[in-house]
Amino acid sequence: MRRVVTGRNKGFVTGAARPVSAEPSRGRTGGVPVMKLPLGRVLLCAAHAMALSSSLCIPLPPSPPAPPSPPPWSTIPPVRLGAAEFFVILTKAGITTVPSSVITGAIGCSPIASTALTGFTLGFLEDEAGFNSTSTSDQVSGGIYASDYAGDTPVMLTAAVSALEVAYADAAGRSFSGASFLNVLGGSIAGQSFRPGVYQWGSVVAFGADIYIKGNAYDRWIFQMSGDLWVGESANVILVNDGTGCGAPLASNVVWQVMGYVEVGVSAHLEGIILCKTHVAFKALSSINGRVYAQTAATLIMTTVTEPVDAPPLPPRPPMPPSPPPPPPSPPTPPPPPSPPPAVCAAASACALAVGRSPMAEARTDRLRCQAGSNSRPTSSSFVVLLQLLEVSGRERAMASEPARNCVRAASSEKRAVRLLARACSSSRCIANSTGVFCMIFPPAVPPPPPPPVAAKGAEE
Numbered sequence: 001m002r003r004v005v006t007g008r009n010k011g012f013v014t015g016a017a018r019p020v021s022a023e024p025s026r027g028r029t030g031g032v033p034v035m036k037l038p039l040g041r042v043l044l045c046a047a048h049a050m051a052l053s054s055s056l057c058i059p060l061p062p063s064p065p066a067p068p069s070p071p072p073w074s075t076i077p078p079v080r081l082g083a084a085e086f087f088v089i090l091t092k093a094g095i096t097t098v099p100s101s102v103i104t105g106a107i108g109c110s111p112i113a114s115t116a117l118t119g120f121t122l123g124f125l126e127d128e129a130g131f132n133s134t135s136t137s138d139q140v141s142g143g144i145y146a147s148d149y150a151g152d153t154p155v156m157l158t159a160a161v162s163a164l165e166v167a168y169a170d171a172a173g174r175s176f177s178g179a180s181f182l183n184v185l186g187g188s189i190a191g192q193s194f195r196p197g198v199y200q201w202g203s204v205v206a207f208g209a210d211i212y213i214k215g216n217a218y219d220r221w222i223f224q225m226s227g228d229l230w231v232g233e234s235a236n237v238i239l240v241n242d243g244t245g246c247g248a249p250l251a252s253n254v255v256w257q258v259m260g261y262v263e264v265g266v267s268a269h270l271e272g273i274i275l276c277k278t279h280v281a282f283k284a285l286s287s288i289n290g291r292v293y294a295q296t297a298a299t300l301i302m303t304t305v306t307e308p309v310d311a312p313p314l315p316p317r318p319p320m321p322p323s324p325p326p327p328p329p330s331p332p333t334p335p336p337p338p339s340p341p342p343a344v345c346a347a348a349s350a351c352a353l354a355v356g357r358s359p360m361a362e363a364r365t366d367r368l369r370c371q372a373g374s375n376s377r378p379t380s381s382s383f384v385v386l387l388q389l390l391e392v393s394g395r396e397r398a399m400a401s402e403p404a405r406n407c408v409r410a411a412s413s414e415k416r417a418v419r420l421l422a423r424a425c426s427s428s429r430c431i432a433n434s435t436g437v438f439c440m441i442f443p444p445a446v447p448p449p450p451p452p453p454v455a456a457k458g459a460e461e
Contacts, residue, residue, distance in 0.1 A: 076198060076220040078311070079171045079255050079273070082163030083156070084293060088142070088307045090164055093297040094118070097139060098284075101300045105307035106142035110157035114146030116297070127151050164293045168275045171257035174222055176200040187227070190235070194221060201225040204260070208232030213254060213271065214240040217247035217312060221254045221272075228260035233283075237271040251290045251308035264288065273308075 084090055088105030094116025095109055101119075109116055120137040122144065127133045131150030134143040147154050176182050177197035185192065187201050190209035196219035204227035213221055219242075231237075241248040254272030256262070262280040264270050270288040274280055280294045287304040 076174075076177075076196065076222065078220060078253070079167050079222065079275075081167050081273070081291075083159040084161070084163040084167060085291075086156075087145075087160060087291070087293075088305055089292045089298055090160055091292075091294045091296065091298050092161060093294075095120075095297065096299045097303070098301040099139060101139050101303045101305070103140045103300075103305045104142070105140075105305070106145065107140055108145035108157055108160065110145075110147040110154070110161050112146075113148040117144060117146060119300075120144065164275075164295070167293070168257065168277065168295070171222055171255050171275050172224060172259070174198045174224065176224070187225070190232075193240070196221055198222045199224065201227065204228045204230065206230035206232065208235055210236045210238055212238050212240050213249050215242050215249045216244050217250050217253075219249060219253060221249075222257065223255065223272075224257045226259045229256060229258045229262045231262075231264045231268045231270055231286075233265040234267045235265065236269040239271055247312075250311050252311045254290070262294075 086106060087108050088103065089095055089107040091109050092112065093109070094112050095107055095118075097103075097119035099119060107117075114122070114135070117135075120135075120139060122135040122137055124132040125134045125136060125143070127150075133149050133151030133153045134145060135149070137144055145153050145157055147157050176199060181197050181199045183201050183203070184199060187203045187205045188207070189205060189211055190207040191211065192207075193212040193214050196215045199222070201224065203225070205223070205225045206229075209232070215221075237254075239249040239251070239254075251271040252273065256270075256272050256274045256276075258274065258276045261278045262274055262276050264280075264282045264286045266283040267285045268283070269286070270290065272288075272290045274288070274290065274292050274294070276292075276294045278294070279296045279298070280292050281299045282288070282301060282303040284301045285303075286301070287306070289306045290308050292298050292305065
């Protein structure tokens with residue numbers, strides 16, 4: 001292959017499809033040199049340019065941190081405990097302990113008497129009225145109450161047990177939060193994490209390993225089960241902060257509604273409020289941070305029961321943004337311009353002016369539907385009314401009537417009506433043609449006042 005160096009092919013390889021010369025050539029760019037390079041060299045230059053640009057990049061400043069999220073608002077209303085909230089353990093059929101249990105808070109039973117409180121060494125306290133309304137025990141930091149105590153204790157217990165039943169019915173009546181909250185894992189929930197919501201099982205619920213309740217201090221959980229609740233040995237319910245900045249979940253916001261019975265295994269730990277339809281049993285060295293409400297009895301074996309921290313009140317909701325001010329009132333609509341004086345649109349109206357009648361009344365008589373400011377043209381029927389009015393009133397009455405300045409254009413081709421209208425307007429300036437009459441009625445000239453009388457010369461003297 002040889003190089004051609006003459007003519008327009010200078011610098012090109014014979015038979016090649018692309019130029020290889022680096023000599024500038026001038027094209028249609030107005031004399032601007034254009035460098036012709038092979039594709040490989042172009043790609044190599046582009047790679048060098050990208051490397052150079054990346055080496056010269058200045059790092060951007062870090063983005064500002066995102067503002068903290070507003071506190072989440074639980075959509076689950078709390079289960080109200082009412083008067084039952086005074087007690088950390090409340091039953092209908094008694095409380096049994098195998099010493100030594102550690103109970104922080106008050107306990108009570110009703111309607112059964114104090115004989116159903118077993119395992120406690122009771123000492124009575126008199127109230128202000130001298131009644132033995134409360135008893136104490138070294139296993140209980142709060143008071144102990146039974147339905148057979150004196151004073152107002154029976155009334156207080158009756159109200160508390162009623163509130164317990166209402167709370168149970170409330171928790172049992174809640175609707176589950178969705179399909180993913182129904183019969184989770186068939187009730188075998190060991191190792192599971194639960195976000196806020198209402199969960200429902202139609203069977204026994206059991207876990208032999210830890211489970212996790214993840215959320216914040218304003219979230220709520222309700223666990224409904226038509227069977228029993230079994231907490232295995234050394235299994236724990238662990239409250240996990242979700243990192244929203246609103247604190248960890250609270251035991252007072254976790255409710256276990258159990259239609260069967262509850263068994264908490266050896267050294268197991270539970271968090272929440274137990275609302276049990278039947279019996280609650282705690283095995284040796286088990287514990288709960290919460291409350292125990294049983295509609296039969298409760299059994300403790302060296303169990304630790306801690307009264308939970310009350311849920312904090314919800315922070316005030318952020319104020320709603322103020323509504324934009326109402327738009328300024330629209331300027332009052334200007335009144336319509338005054339209508340021009342009624343245009344007399346029929347010869348009958350002209351004659352009515354001449355005889356002192358109302359032009360609008362005559363227009364209605366003529367059935368011409370004349371409107372103020374109307375420019376409608378009259379019809380030939382108007383001249384029939386005109387002729388009748390002229391014959392009745394006579395020319396003299398027309399001339400004696402109160403004059404008015406009006407310009408009438410009576411459109412018609414009837415020559416007779418034109419002539420009669422011209423004669424009726426003899427005291428005015430009328431122009432008659434083949435299409436009608438233009439008639440301007442003027443008031444008669446007012447004679448000048450007579451000069452004052454001149455006194456006689458003899459009288460002056």
